[in-house]
Amino acid sequence: DAKTTQPPSMDCAEGRAANLPCNHSTISGNEYVYWYRQIHSQGPQYIIHGLKNNETNEMASLIITEDRKSSTLILPHATLRDTAVYYCIVRVETNAGKSTFGDGTTLTVKP
Amino acid sequence: EAGVTQFPSHSVIEKGQTVTLRCDPISGHDNLYWYRRVMGKEIKFLLHFVKESKQDESGMPNNRFLAERTGGTYSTLKVQPAELEDSGVYFCASSQDGQGRNNEQFFGPGTRLTVL
Numbered sequence: 001d002a003k004t005t006q007p008p009s010m011d012c013a014e015g016r017a018a019n020l021p022c023n024h025s026t027i028s029g030n031e032y033v034y035w036y037r038q039i040h041s042q043g044p045q046y047i048i049h050g051l052k053n054n055e056t057n058e059m060a061s062l063i064i065t066e067d068r069k070s071s072t073l074i075l076p077h078a079t080l081r082d083t084a085v086y087y088c089i090v091r092v093e094t095n096a097g098k099s100t101f102g103d104g105t106t107l108t109v110k111p
Numbered sequence: 112e113a114g115v116t117q118f119p120s121h122s123v124i125e126k127g128q129t130v131t132l133r134c135d136p137i138s139g140h141d142n143l144y145w146y147r148r149v150m151g152k153e154i155k156f157l158l159h160f161v162k163e164s165k166q167d168e169s170g171m172p173n174n175r176f177l178a179e180r181t182g183g184t185y186s187t188l189k190v191q192p193a194e195l196e197d198s199g200v201y202f203c204a205s206s207q208d209g210q211g212r213n214n215e216q217f218f219g220p221g222t223r224l225t226v227l
Contacts, residue, residue: 038154041221042218042220043204043218043220043221044154044204044216045218087154093214100153100155101153101154103153
């Protein structure tokens with residue numbers, strides 16, 4: 001699976017959009033971009049995933065660049081409960097289990 | 112609907128002892144995964160079951176770790192004998208399908224293992 005690079009930490013004001021970047025310059029054509037988050041000591045929580053088109057669900061939006069070498073997770077209206085470590089993972093969709101989470105980005109939402 | 116559950120939530124044992132962790136996946140999920148995070152490191156994949164069969168166990172660190180999923184329902188992960196470096200948080204996850212749009216993994220709260 002391709003390696004990803006994320007900033008170690010970010011701050012965001014409550015109510016504002018949080019934009020979390022991820023670089024995956026060695027991504028292969030059949031690899032998807034997945035985002036998970038881990039709130040405090042809970043288990044990781046799936047957020048969203050996509051291949052090349054932008055995706056949106058009730059939690060977030062995922063913007064993938066045309067060359068697929070980077071992506072951005074957008075939390076449109078961050079709340080204090082969105083404070084968590086956010087992980088960007090790339091893997092083939094048929095290889096759901098085998099992934100390495102990396103260090104992720106610690107997002108702190110401030111009042 | 113109940114999520115993935117893990118038992119115990121915490122376990123403290125001495126080096127050389129045996130510990131068995133249990134995971135109950137979401138009902139109807141054929142795929143079950145074990146991950147772990149040892150201190151200061153990343154969350155790492157351990158293995159993947161499809162029903163009762165081991166699909167991928169490439170992440171298992173050594174033969175002191177034994178995972179089973181008899182009957183294709185709950186799974187156990189036994190560490191025997193436990194070593195200090197086994198301390199960490201062990202996560203279990205399940206998914207409906209291993210591929211396609213239903214391969215979203217739902218994680219349990221984890222078991223925090225401390226080996227003294």
